[in-house]
Amino acid sequence: MLELLEVPGLGPKTAKLLTERLRISSVEQLERAARSHRLQRLPGFQAKKEENLLKGVAVLKKGRERMHLGVALPLARELLARLQRVPGVTAVSTAGSLRRMKETIGDLDLLVASRAPERVRDAFCRSPFSARVLAAGPTKSSILTPDGLQVDLRVVAPDGFGAALQYFTGSKEHNVRLRELAIRRGLKVNEYGVFRTKTNRRIAGREEDSVYRALGLAWIPPELREDGGEIDAAKTGRLPTLVEPRDIRGDFHIHTTWSDGSDSLETVAKAGERLGYQYLAICDHSPSLKVAHGMTVQRLRRQMTQIRTLNARAARFRLLMGAEVDILADGRMDYPDKVLAELDFVVGAIHSGFRQSEAVLTRRLIAAMRNPYVTLIAHPTGRLMGQREPYPLDLDAVCAAANDTGTALEINAYPKRLDLSDAAARRAGDAGVMLAISTDTHSIDQLDHMAIGLGVARRAWLSPRQLLNCLSRSRLLAWIARKRRRLAG
Ligand SMILES: [Zn+2]
Ligand SMILES: [Zn+2]
Incomplete structure (x- = not known):
């Protein structure tokens, strides 16, 4: 029954009914039963409800196919730390979509430079992270972790590490553009380096930036390598x-x-101080x-008093x-303006x-932004990966209102939210909107999700001047005061 409760829109009452009346206990059984319209035999079950449950199953399955960054990043960090210690290893890195910080990852790609590839392979395949070895060749090995996640490792010679890193970071579309550019310059680029086509002489490949330089480009940060205009930008500075x-x-x-x-206010404050921050809201x-x-309101005021004491x-x-x-x-807001x-x-x-409809939800957000005291709109589209699709929203209208009113939009760094998404955040940034990365922390270890939020911000092409987090405390408070002065008079 617990597995059924993971299906978005399926509550305990329905789960009980499904288990007791139809002996359904897994998502697969549920899907089969819904497809053959057996659910409609249950009391109170209409076609619409069956259809909604099927939609829920689809969202759940999509979420299970790929791992989110909250899982992938810590796993990669631990594996790389382990491989770094193997004798003969000169460099380690993530590659693929993880290095590009895509919001979900299919297989996790790791790259290691070593003159003793067998030792790296053995350390990898025998690590506690390996529940099953799928392949164990001299240059490429694959394992499944105990949680069923696939990790691919490539081991290359140190003098070709840069070229391999560039190649295996992708994206495919980015690399296609690079190869086209190379051909026009009488060069060819592959996972071993950059070569002159005529003589086959290698001219770059040890460092990743040498690959880009050989093609007349500035080094491009991995998060931008999606064929979204980054090559033109690198060409023209x-x-x-x-x-x-x-x-x-x-x-x-x-x-x-x-x-x-x-965690308590005090624990949170200590954690923020340890991170070297100036402030936590x-x-x-x-x-x-x-x-x-x-x-x-009463409790909120008590909390304010305690915060003042801690700050002192x-x-x-x-x-x-x-x-x-x-x-x-x-x-309207859930507290009165004077609070x-x-x-x-x-x-x-x-x-x-x-x-609610797109029009109503958009109006609702805009009404909130017109409130002089609202600084930031949290998780603007409400999505929860694998659980809930984003609600419909007129993002352009929301961005225009954010600019008009001086309200920031959030990049929520909670791994299942990442809301705004990279594409939406880029659109907001291009529209001149101020953004803020928040971790939506519920326990202090989640403060580390800032790294994931930074990944989204970088994929959105954002610079420090576009982010509230990059303001000093006094400039942040001045930014907030400006809106209040203007709208509250
Ligand atoms: Zn929330
Ligand atoms: Zn929250």
Whole structure:
């Protein structure tokens, strides 16, 4: 029955009915039964409901085929650390879609440079991460992890590492463009290097940037290699200065034990200080979100008092007083304005009424942005990978309103959200919208999801000046004050 509950839109009551009346206990059985319309025999089951469950099954299956970055990144880090220690290894890296930080990954690709490839292969295939060895050749091995994830490892000679890294990072479309460019210059490029076509002499390949240089290009960050205009930009010196981890001054949208988080204000503050941040915005839930223990105004004010006390003790670091405030079905905020005005940072979020039409949902978000105290719109499209499709939204209208009102849009770094997505964030960035990466942290280990949010921001071509996180605390507060002054008068 537990497996059935993973299907989006399937509640405990239905699950019980399916198990008891039709002896359905797996997603596969459910899918078969729905396709042969056996569900309609159950009391209260109409064709529409059967259809919705089939849609839910499709969303779930799509989510299971690929791993999200929250799984792939830590796995890759641990495997690479292990391979780095094998004698003879001179370099290690991720490759493929993980290095490009795509939101979901099919197989995880790793690349190692070594003069003793057998030793690397053995260490890889015998590691505790290997539940089954699918292939174990001299240059390429594949394993399945105990969780059924496939990891492919390639071992290459150190003097060809750069070319192999470029080649196996992809994307396919990016590499096709590079090969076309090479041909026009009398060169050929492959996984071993860049060669003059006439003489077959190799002119680059040890370092990855030498490959790009040989083709007359600046080195292109992996996150941009999607044939989205990056080669032209590299040719003409117009590549963006992408945001880097060191540009990040703080994180927004942090939950604590005051709503549905698992760490105290004090623990969160210490973690933020340890990360070298200037600020963290504490944003627990507002009262409408009862499942998440949303706070009454009274409790919110008590939390503010405690934050002030903690801040008085801190040297450079500060907690910002904030809240993740529900945007109600009619676009009003879940706290009155006079309460919002007491907060440093207000995140507006839609957590209900996802089935409204595009026009209504868009109007709802725009109404929230017109509130002078709303700083940031959280997870603007509401998607949860493998669980819920994004709700329909007129993104261009939302971006225009964000610019008009001086409201930021979130790149939520929670691995199943990544909302805005890379493509949507790029569109928002191009439209001049200010964005913010928030981890939506519910326990302090999730503060590390910033790396994933940075991946999305970089795939969206964003520079530090387009991100709220890259402002110093005083400039951030000035940015917020400007909207309040303008709209609240
Ligand atoms: Zn939320
Ligand atoms: Zn949240």
